[in-house]
Amino acid sequence: MPHDVMQAEADVLVIGSGAAGMYAAIEAARRGADVFLIDRSLIGRGGATVMAQMTVAVALGSQVPDHWSHHLDDTLAAGRGLCSEKLARLLCHDGPECIMEMDAWGIGWARQNGHIAQAMAPGHDRPRCVYVDFLNTGPAVSKTLRTAVNKTAGIRKAGDLCVVDLARHDGAVAGAVALHLGSGAPVLISAKATIVATGGLTRLYRRNSASGNMGGDGYALALRAGAPLVDMEFVQFFPIGHLAPRLVGMDPIMWDPFRYKLGGRLLNSEGEEFAHRYGTPEDGKYVLTRDVATFAILQEVEAGRGSPHGGVYLSFQHCGEDALRAAFGPVIDRLAANKIDLTKMPVEVAPIAHYHMGGVQADDRMTTEIPGLFVAGEAVGGANGANRLSGNAITEALVFGRRAGASAAAQAQRTQAQPLAREDAGEALDLVAADGPRRDLNTADMVQALQATMADDVGPLRSEAKLTRALATIETLARDLGERPPGDGKAFDPVRLDWLDLRNMLLVARVVAEGALRRRESRGAHQREDFSGMLDAWEVNQVVRRRGSDLAWSARNGATVAVP
Amino acid sequence: MNHIARLRIWRGLDRQAGRWETFEVPFEPGQSVLDGVRWLRVHRDPTLAIRFSCINANACKECMIELDGRTVYACTARLEPREMTLAPLSNKQLVRDLVTEIAPPSERFG
Numbered sequence: 074m075p076h077d078v079m080q081a082e083a084d085v086l087v088i089g090s091g092a093a094g095m096y097a098a099i100e101a102a103r104r105g106a107d108v109f110l111i112d113r114s115l116i117g118r119g120g121a122t123v124m125a126q127m128t129v130a131v132a133l134g135s136q137v138p139d140h141w142s143h144h145l146d147d148t149l150a151a152g153r154g155l156c157s158e159k160l161a162r163l164l165c166h167d168g169p170e171c172i173m174e175m176d177a178w179g180i181g182w183a184r185q186n187g188h189i190a191q192a193m194a195p196g197h198d199r200p201r202c203v204y205v206d207f208l209n210t211g212p213a214v215s216k217t218l219r220t221a222v223n224k225t226a227g228i229r230k231a232g233d234l235c236v237v238d239l240a241r242h243d244g245a246v247a248g249a250v251a252l253h254l255g256s257g258a259p260v261l262i263s264a265k266a267t268i269v270a271t272g273g274l275t276r277l278y279r280r281n282s283a284s285g286n287m288g289g290d291g292y293a294l295a296l297r298a299g300a301p302l303v304d305m306e307f308v309q310f311f312p313i314g315h316l317a318p319r320l321v322g323m324d325p326i327m328w329d330p331f332r333y334k335l336g337g338r339l340l341n342s343e344g345e346e347f348a349h350r351y352g353t354p355e356d357g358k359y360v361l362t363r364d365v366a367t368f369a370i371l372q373e374v375e376a377g378r379g380s381p382h383g384g385v386y387l388s389f390q391h392c393g394e395d396a397l398r399a400a401f402g403p404v405i406d407r408l409a410a411n412k413i414d415l416t417k418m419p420v421e422v423a424p425i426a427h428y429h430m431g432g433v434q435a436d437d438r439m440t441t442e443i444p445g446l447f448v449a450g451e452a453v454g455g456a457n458g459a460n461r462l463s464g465n466a467i468t469e470a471l472v473f474g475r476r477a478g479a480s481a482a483a484q485a486q487r488t489q490a491q492p493l494a495r496e497d498a499g500e501a502l503d504l505v506a507a508d509g510p511r512r513d514l515n516t517a518d519m520v521q522a523l524q525a526t527m528a529d530d531v532g533p534l535r536s537e538a539k540l541t542r543a544l545a546t547i548e549t550l551a552r553d554l555g556e557r558p559p560g561d562g563k564a565f566d567p568v569r570l571d572w573l574d575l576r577n578m579l580l581v582a583r584v585v586a587e588g589a590l591r592r593r594e595s596r597g598a599h600q601r602e603d604f605s606g607m608l609d610a611w612e613v614n615q616v617v618r619r620r621g622s623d624l625a626w627s628a629r630n631g632a633t634v635a636v637p
Numbered sequence: 638m639n640h641i642a643r644l645r646i647w648r649g650l651d652r653q654a655g656r657w658e659t660f661e662v663p664f665e666p667g668q669s670v671l672d673g674v675r676w677l678r679v680h681r682d683p684t685l686a687i688r689f690s691c692i693n694a695n696a697c698k699e700c701m702i703e704l705d706g707r708t709v710y711a712c713t714a715r716l717e718p719r720e721m722t723l724a725p726l727s728n729k730q731l732v733r734d735l736v737t738e739i740a741p742p743s744e745r746f747g
Contacts, residue, residue: 079747116744118697119690212696231746253746255732260746284690284697319667322713324694411667517678560684563650565733567678567686 076258076506076562082492083109083229084485085478086248086264088236089291091120092467093450093474094270095218096171100478101268102227106485109262110228111251113235114286117219120272121283121428121451122470125211127330128194128202130464131168135189137199141165144201148465151196151362152430152458153597154612155304159437160456163476164469171471172203180217181205192333194463196362202464207404208323208330214467233565234260236290237573238501239267239298239446240493246298246445248493250501252573257563259505261498265488266481269295269433270449270474274308276574277582278426279521279528282311282326288574289581291452295433296580300441301618303454303629305431305581306588307598309461310533312366313339314425316384320411325425327404328387329463332359334400339370340386340419341378347385357391364460364597367424367533374423384423389415424533428466430457430598431585434616434629439477445484449477455614459597504558504573512559516571519550523578531586536602540590547586551579587624588615639663640718644673646685647724650733658682664716669693670723671700671711674735686734687711701726702735711735 085101087094090112098110112119132144144165149156176182176189182203183190191200205213222228233254240248240261248263271291275281292302313332315325331337336357341347348355351369355361361369370385380386389397394416398405405415413420432454439447450470457465495502523546530543554576560569592615594608595601614629642662649655660681662673674687690697693712700711703724711723729737738745 081746111746114690114697115699115740118699123696124691124694230744232740232744234746255738255746258747285692286690319665321667321669321693321715322695322710324691324696515679515683517675517683518680521679563733565686565688565736566684568683571683 076256078495078502079253079258079260081109081260081262082490083107083262083264084266085109085481086262086267087111087270088249088268089120089270089272090116091122091270091272091450092214092218092470093452093477094268095222096471096474097268097270097449097478097481098228099218099221099225100475101482102225104479104482106227106482108228109264110222110230111234111236112232113254114284115232116230117215119284119286121287122467123211123215124283124324124326125214125467126208126324126326127204127210127333128192128464129172129204129210129467130194130197130201130462131172131203131468132165132201133169133172133189133191133203136185136191139199139201141168143198144168147197148457148462151460151462153460153607155458155596155614157455160453163437164456164465164472167472167475168468171468171475175214175217175471178217178221180213194333195360196462197464204330207401208327210467235570235573236294237505238498239294240498240501241298242491242493242497244444246443247491247497250498250505252505254565254570257566259502261493261495261502263491263493265485265490266445266447268447268449268477268481269452270477271452273429273451274581274585275426275428277524277527277578277585278532279524280314281426282314282324283427288578290577291448292432292584293577293580295441295446295448296584296619298443298446299619300443300446301434301616302584303431303434303614303616304458305454305584305617306592306615307430307459308426308585309363309428309430309598310367310424311427312361312363312370312424313387313422314427315420316380316423317382317421318411318413320413323407326427328420328422331389331401335389335392335396338388338391340388341373342380343378347373347378362460363463368600370424371534380421382421384421386419387422388419390417390419428461430454430459430461437476438480439473440480447477447481449474459599506562507558508562512555514553514559514568514572516568516575519553519575520571520578523547523550523575523582527582531582531589533598534600534602535589537590540586543586544583544590547579547583550575554579584617584624587626588617591615591626639665642673642716642718643720644677645720645722646735648685648734652731662716668716669712670704670709670714670716670721673716674711674723686736688736699739701739703727
């Protein structure tokens with residue numbers, strides 16, 4: 074028995090309740106909009122924000138003089154020539170205001186001698202990263218924004234709403250169709266403005282540092298609604314993700330703060346530091362940018378100098394117990410519960426999918442090519458070019474979220490309410506309510522197969538052979554997936570949810586792999602084993618649109634993409 | 638060396654009409670109960686439902702279940718080489734299998 078379609082209406086619909094979505098909701102509401110903030114998980118719990126361990130880059134100049142233009146210079150340099158300067162400028166310029174508003178909301182940025190503390194991170198020209206001790210930046214950002222959302226009049230919230238498609242009316246995005254996980258029913262949400270703040274695509278990879286619900290939903294939603302994506306070939310791998318021994322209750326990117334505070338030594342199986350072989354000697358300090366470090370670690374493993382589980386060693390044995398405890402206090406006890414004593418042993422680390430530079434193409438008001446559709450946070454492409462600077466992700470989430478909220482509220486003021494009709498969203502409603510014959514499809518296994526292909530063949534080191542193989546696997550999986558979802562369609566049906574996720578993940582995986590295959594050079598996070606080095610001809614952003622079942626590629630700003 | 642945990646798991650959409658199913662899960666020491674449930678979904682039964690987001694970090698706090706009658710986070714409870722009983726939270730409204738309604742009332746739809 075199919076469910077009835079439930080309905081909801083708002084001025085501004087915000088999809089995703091990480092930092093970007095929550096800040097967007099607050100800004101839109103305080104500008105008078107009636108806001109509906111939804112999340113496929115619980116409000117403010119899933120996504121990537123809550124996982125942030127430490128750094129938030131911002132030119133506060135609280136300890137040493139700084140100016141946003143210096144932050145911008147570092148951001149552009151890290152992006153290897155591909156940043157959208159407009160977006161990067163917005164991030165750096167508005168960062169201090171958002172960080173200070175978070176401070177006023179009581180986030181508790183770490184302080185030294187009464188000044189907000191700013192740590193040095195790789196790629197920055199001076200100490201610039203604020204944080205909340207210990208390893209608590211993400212949870213503190215989430216909690217602070219949750220509280221601010223609750224105090225702001227005009228925001229309704231609902232978790233367990235997984236958006237299946239954006240709904241269009243007369244060429245504009247006018248809301249969305251969601252699956253209500255609590256009941257299995259379809260929900261038609263009408264909105265004058267819709268903000269996609271769904272984060273990135275790290276779930277496409279076997280080992281990743283974000284929540285299990287970051288499968289690139291927003292990119293697929295935008296693409297199917299007609300919006301172009303940009304820079305989709307650039308996936309950031311976090312170089313020193315925890316690999317072994319098994320560590321539970323802690324985030325795999327936790328070694329980043331350890332390196333900020335204590336330096337630490339990155340060693341191969343022969344006990345040697347190796348960073349100097351790749352152009353940047355470390356001497357116990359933490360200076361390697363993420364793209365270079367990832368490349369260096371994978372090359373050491375390839376050369377047979379890796380650790381037993383296929384990474385390298387990270388050692389703090391030289392630091393001494395007092396220094397470790399002074400820097401990380403209770404975290405040292407949590408490590409002990411996992412049988413890890415850093416004074417006696419190194420840990421094994423390896424690159425892990427962490428962040429997506431690419432995303433929905435937007436201008437600096439967070440508007441897209443499609444009227445009514447706005448984006449915020451990691452879902453936005455372009456600010457970080459080919460490689461994101463440490464600490465820019467949370468700043469981007471806050472700044473872009475606030476801007477998107479302002480733009481969406483302005484749009485809502487100019488727009489007449491027009492409730493969506495079922496015909497505006499027929500296909501998506503049909504998918505959610507599908508009551509077809511049960512099929513024997515192991516969707517969990519298919520997700521794992523896709524993650525293996527992406528990790529092995531569309532990881533940091535790429536080649537034509539690997540990418541071609543990956544595209545063939547993706548095509549096979551898409552064929553196996555079929556056009557109609559299996560499952561019983563009742564409450565929290567994991568098979569139906571996997572199917573809807575795979576529908577997005579396979580589309581986005583194809584976009585990443587095709588973009589990587591086309592870019593015949595190595596730049597930032599995109600390293601081709603068959604085309605080393607950056608080429609001037611490739612100092613362009615690739616833009617992709619959906620044309621029927623095909624993808625149409627072009628270059629931004631009218632530049633020619635020199636595909637040989 | 639692999640160990641085996643026997644996971645006895647409550648299944649169903651209705652407290653009055655549920656059933657217990659038992660699965661064997663191979664594991665390496667240190668792996669979590671959530672690791673075990675995720676392994677089962679891939680290798681034995683993709684229809685098994687559990688709520689989680691962050692997988693490993695104990696940041697999202699969504700994976701609360703009852704393990705041998707005690708409330709735990711599935712991501713920090715560890716697999717052990719014995720029979721372990723997994724049930725949905727008994728003081729929350731059941732949704733399916735190990736999933737319960739844990740959102741505050743003001744953050745639910747409908």
